[in-house]
């Protein structure tokens with residue numbers, strides 16, 4: 001499918017799937033959305049500890065680089081696993097302006113290494129951030145009690161409804177440790193109910209610019225309903 005780089009309202013770039021008219025991030029601001037959904041309402045629950053994060057859709061690496069930046073500020077040691085079936089290519093990576101927009105030129109080597117790192121192998125990006133990229137489909141995730149936090153950043157239910165189902169959320173529920181948390185930009189009632197059906201406790205939180213609400217799901221129980 002044709003992909004093209006576009007600019008979002010906060011000046012940061014994203015990738016658009018042209019045929020679907022679907023973006024990798026909110027058109028109201030890719031960086032703003034990433035910080036609001038995944039850092040403010042997810043990562044900020046943790047500090048001074050070692051945690052494992054699973055990202056559903058590694059994509060451009062925006063969530064990975066901001067998580068690496070934040071790991072230093074919050075004294076976290078992070079094992080980050082990014083699952084992605086359709087990796088971005090070098091030409092696309094070169095057009096992403098995240099380091100300029102975040103004003104973090106010092107992270108250029110980290111961002112380059114994140115994209116250059118071999119699929120399926122852990123890579124020490126820094127003292128506080130290790131990355132393992134896995135090229136596979138979300139349905140094939142088999143981890144159990146492995147993660148403290150999931151960034152659920154699949155394309156929307158409008159274009160990929162099969163990724164917002166009880167089957168997928170059961171895989172996520174199993175992959176999380178007890179008290180583990182999943183955050184997503186989505187807020188649909190059907191999504192919330194699918195999460196609840198597999199055992200998650202779900203909160204509706206204020207959304208990023210351009211979106212009223214988002215969801216945060218917590219695995220309070222070990223037994224699946």
Ligand SMILES: C[S@@+](CC[C@H](N)C(=O)[O-])C[C@H]1O[C@@H](n2cnc3c(N)ncnc32)[C@H](O)[C@@H]1O
Nearest residue numbers: 024057058059060062063085086137138153155
């Ligand atoms: C919304 S984008 C992720 C954006 C990413 N988190 C970032 O920071 O750039 C969704 C991603 O899921 C990937 N994807 C779509 N369907 C998939 C599937 N069934 N299994 C694995 N990856 C998939 C897409 O290629 C895309 O990179």
